[in-house]
């Protein structure tokens with residue numbers, strides 16, 4: 001039988017919703033237990049949140065000052081030790097999980113399955129390659145621990161509230177390196193919904209034209225309660241910060257509504273939005289590839305159409 | 315200081331990937347191959363560090379079949395001092411690639427290893443992290459900015475929450491993100507010069523690398539297609555359609 005250890009992602013004392021998505025993937029393995037591991041300097045509030053997630057058997061906490069910031073070199077040896085006795089170690093396929101999970105896999109001497117989209121069997125998974133242009137079925141060796149990252153857009157967050165899993169403190173005897181140090185996190189402060197979990201996302205591309213012009217995207221997004229994203233071209237041009245990039249090398253998202261405004265629809269961008277419920281494209285070029293996959297397309301100048309949309313909303 | 319750079323050859327990012335009808339792989343015959351875009355960025359960063367006097371030698375590393383030579387020549391033409399070609403006809407998975415890099419590190423003793431954050435064929439995003447673990451050295455993944463001074467790298471990392479700055483003692487592994495730099499173009503005279511630069515060939519089997527614990531790919535499939543939707547004529551029609559679906 002399988003026993004799965006899910007690595008909790010958290011920031012500022014709060015559990016990241018990606019953790020509950022990884023729990024969903026763990027549940028799909030039909031294991032006998034799903035334990036969530038919280039490594040932090042002050043894990044209590046985070047652990048309490050994790051304990052409420054449906055399907056979680058136990059929450060394990062490791063309290064160490066060194067765990068105040070998620071440095072892979074510091075976390076990986078602890079996770080590798082904690083993994084003893086587990087058949088699977090899952091982490092969300094966010095920058096956090098992508099950074100730490102391969103380091104854990106290497107310490108355990110096993111391959112890693114990146115970006116799990118579906119669980120076919122306990123050791124068989126589907127994952128995307130070539131920017132999502134091919135989906136492969138991979139089989140991991142059943143005699144070893146499976147380390148995997150979970151493609152969050154493929155999995156709903158496991159429901160939360162009904163469960164109250166026990167929380168246990170874990171002492172891990174691992175020498176931690178001091179060669180890597182956290183300096184700072186420069187975080188864009190925003191009251192807008194979080195891009196990775198929002199149900200609506202409005203994204204702007206190079207067509208928006210400038211940082212100043214991007215206000216029109218923010219304003220419209222606020223009006224419909226959406227998070228704001230962007231294409232790589234918009235980020236590269238400095239219109240918006242990097243954390244807003246959607247796509248192969250940015251965030252992979254699955255909102256119910258995705259509106260691409262002034263975005264041409266390059267493969268690398270589309271990879272990030274394939275799982276969106278409804279895709280709307282607004283582009284002045286009727287031939288733009290984005291229209292090939294959009295559920296609703298509207299051809300025209302965004303600077304004229306957005307005010308009209310706002311008006312039509314009332 | 316020496317810098318080792320991962321320089322993988324992949325299907326060019328502009329190619330439309332086709333899955334073979336029998337599910338045995340993707341079509342690669344006659345398809346344009348190029349340097350992994352993240353590896354061009356890795357090489358560019360290494361060259362800039364050499365130009366700043368931080369490093370003396372930049373070595374590009376390619377793991378792959380015999381015809382990889384022309385690809386490595388491109389890396390040399392871009393400015394690398396020499397190349398190491400680890401010869402194997404099998405595609406190597408990240409853990410094996412990391413184990414190979416570790417062997418090369420033991421021999422070359424670099425102060426820095428720069429790899430791409432991911433290869434755009436397998437999209438694994440693992441090799442750098444695995445190498446750092448096996449080498450027991452720092453990793454700074456998804457680098458958007460790198461500064462080297464006083465035996466350490468200060469790296470700004472592109473993370474989901476924004477930009478994270480960390481400090482890593484050298485030697486260390488850095489993996490590149492897209493905005494780290496813009497790779498230079500290769501100039502014709504440099505292609506000529508590259509012809510006389512050395513490429514060391516090493517048989518993969520001679521490295522004694524453990525190739526256990528691999529994933530088996532049993533099937534390739536095309537992704538589910540989204541079908542083309544409808545074109546609406548104006549803003550009012552769009553809003554009405556979205557309201558009807560309960561999205562607004």
Ligand SMILES: Cc1cc2nc3c(=O)[nH]c(=O)nc-3n(C[C@H](O)[C@H](O)[C@H](O)COP(=O)(O)OP(=O)(O)OC[C@H]3O[C@@H](n4cnc5c(N)ncnc54)[C@H](O)[C@@H]3O)c2cc1C
Pocket residue numbers: 204205206207208230231232233234245246247248249250251261262263264265266267268269272282283284285288300301302303327351352434
């Ligand atoms: C390795 C690699 C990884 C990449 N990863 C990503 C990624 O993660 N995410 C990503 O987005 N890209 C990524 N890219 C880049 C991608 O290939 C495209 O270059 C990028 O997505 C283009 O952005 P864009 O659509 O905003 O710009 P463009 O392609 O320039 O399109 C701009 C669009 O705006 C329209 N437009 C202009 N003015 C107006 C107006 N007034 N009103 C309405 N429409 C207007 C134009 O008709 C055009 O279609 C990657 C590329 C590589 C090589």
Ligand SMILES: Nc1ncnc2c1ncn2[C@@H]1O[C@H](COP(=O)(O)O)[C@@H](O)[C@H]1O
Pocket residue numbers: 319320321322323350352353356375376377378406408411428429430431432433434436437438439440441442
């Ligand atoms: N066969 C290879 N040859 C050279 N470099 C490689 C190879 N495989 C992986 N790498 C390096 O590791 C990085 C990440 O690859 P991956 O973990 O496969 O996504 C690449 O960008 C390269 O820098």
